[in-house]
Amino acid sequence: xxxxxxxxxxxxxxxxxxxxxxxxxxxxxxxxxxxxxxxxxxxxxxxxxxxxxxxxxxxxxxxxxxxxxxxxxxxxxxxxxxxxxxxxxxxxxxxxxxxxxxxxxxxxxxxxxxxxx
Amino acid sequence: xxxxxxxxxxxxxxxxxxxxxxxxxxxxxxxxxxxxxxxxxxxxxxxxxxxxxxxxxxxxxxxxxxxxxxxxxxxxxxxxxxxxxxxxxxxxxxxxxxxxxxxxxxxxx
Numbered sequence: 408x409x410x411x412x413x414x415x416x417x418x419x420x421x422x423x424x425x426x427x428x429x430x431x432x433x434x435x436x437x438x439x440x441x442x443x444x445x446x447x448x449x450x451x452x453x454x455x456x457x458x459x460x461x462x463x464x465x466x467x468x469x470x471x472x473x474x475x476x477x478x479x480x481x482x483x484x485x486x487x488x489x490x491x492x493x494x495x496x497x498x499x500x501x502x503x504x505x506x507x508x509x510x511x512x513x514x515x516x517x518x519x520x521x522x523x524x
Numbered sequence: 525x526x527x528x529x530x531x532x533x534x535x536x537x538x539x540x541x542x543x544x545x546x547x548x549x550x551x552x553x554x555x556x557x558x559x560x561x562x563x564x565x566x567x568x569x570x571x572x573x574x575x576x577x578x579x580x581x582x583x584x585x586x587x588x589x590x591x592x593x594x595x596x597x598x599x600x601x602x603x604x605x606x607x608x609x610x611x612x613x614x615x616x617x618x619x620x621x622x623x624x625x626x627x628x629x630x631x632x633x
Contacts, residue, residue, distance in 0.1 A: 445624075452610065452626055455623065455624060466620040468621060469525065508555075509614025510614075511567070511622070512569060515566065
């Protein structure tokens with residue numbers, strides 16, 4: 408069974424870069440599938456951030472594209488999210504997920520990131 | 525950009541049927557997936573490709589999709605079905621992107 412676990416700072420200062428990592432167990436990222444990030448501001452709905460294939464090809468939400476980078480490290484079986492120039496509007500629970508044919512089939516438990524000075 | 529619209533809330537008595545709609549332009553031409561999210565938990569896939577269920581999801585959960593509306597139907601509603609529900613599509617029409625619906629809170633009376 409595939410398991411995903413997010414990790415990273417829970418507090419980021421405005422204008423800085425948010426960095427999160429998703430460790431994958433039970434499946435080798437290099438074997439295939441897309442891997443991606445989704446976020447949920449407190450009390451609000453889900454927002455797709457972006458996805459990456461094991462080969463490195465990426466798709467990003469156009470509304471975040473200028474600030475987002477998703478990368479994969481197959482040697483560590485993990486993938487990462489970087490979101491630059493953060494503001495309070497980027498405060499959210501961030502989920503990593505495995506995607507199959509456009510479906511988020513497996514999710515991490517989520518990690519809350521607060522943007523505040 | 526592609527937009528999916530859901531009613532903010534649906535209320536249903538135990539044992540009755542809840543229907544949650546997801547509206548989108550010609551959504552019938554896309555594959556629609558549904559997720560259930562309980563408070564403090566990550567979403568869980570309950571229906572994919574319009575009407576298929578992952579293993580472990582009760583048959584009470586079913587889906588349909590036609591025209592401009594997709595629907596998630598929960599039959600014989602139980603107290604444990606109280607949750608937020610989100611529809612989702614993968615939009616490949618212009619650029620490739622995931623799109624989630626606005627979400628519906630299902631309250632069991």
